[in-house]
Amino acid sequence: MLAPVGALRANATQPPLLLGAVRRRALPIIASVLGAALVALLVYGISTQAASRTLDELVARGERPTAPQAGRSLPTLGASGTGSLAALRGKVVVLNFWASWCEPCQIEAPLLERNQRSLEHHGATVLGVTYLDASPDSERFVRQYHLTYPNLRDDNGAFAHSYGTDQLPESFIVDRDGHIVAISRGEIEQPFLDKALALAESA
Numbered sequence: 001m002l003a004p005v006g007a008l009r010a011n012a013t014q015p016p017l018l019l020g021a022v023r024r025r026a027l028p029i030i031a032s033v034l035g036a037a038l039v040a041l042l043v044y045g046i047s048t049q050a051a052s053r054t055l056d057e058l059v060a061r062g063e064r065p066t067a068p069q070a071g072r073s074l075p076t077l078g079a080s081g082t083g084s085l086a087a088l089r090g091k092v093v094v095l096n097f098w099a100s101w102c103e104p105c106q107i108e109a110p111l112l113e114r115n116q117r118s119l120e121h122h123g124a125t126v127l128g129v130t131y132l133d134a135s136p137d138s139e140r141f142v143r144q145y146h147l148t149y150p151n152l153r154d155d156n157g158a159f160a161h162s163y164g165t166d167q168l169p170e171s172f173i174v175d176r177d178g179h180i181v182a183i184s185r186g187e188i189e190q191p192f193l194d195k196a197l198a199l200a201e202s203a
Helices: 005-047 054-060 103-121 135-144 190-202
Strands: 092-098 124-131 151-154 170-174 180-185
Touching: 054 180, 092 103, 092 190, 103 124, 103 135, 103 190, 124 190, 135 151, 170 190, 180 190
Parallel strands: 092 124, 124 151
Antiparallel strands: 092 170, 170 180
């Protein structure tokens, strides 16, 4: 039995109406998804920006940039009180950023300790700064490797970031006047410490 012509016309109009309703509902969802994706992309871009290498470029040109935030007070590891790089002005300093969870740090710690006595003899020192490390873990690390040089805590990473440090270990040789003369982005070896010793002996 054939349907009336009017009924056929009514049914013919339903699919476009349904499609329009779906589109109206889908647009806000699509806009929300695209917005969330854009925010996520921006956050990712900010979080993955390369660390600054301005200090490296200056040192490579033979300049001696002033050590950033030398006067910033940081908590002393394993003791009360605070310390700073500026408090060591007049000494050659091997500024070493490390953490207990960093495997290369575990390799270079004994090397730093072996050189500390010679550095001290010439008016120099290693200054360790923990980077985003839990204090109990850092203190265990100091005991395990029998570290005698001073160590400070950079709990939020702000001090390390001012040196362009976002990976570990990283080390900087700072002269007696507070200027950076050498940089090691990675595990140090004896020749790097020999530079600090030579600087201390000549100063």
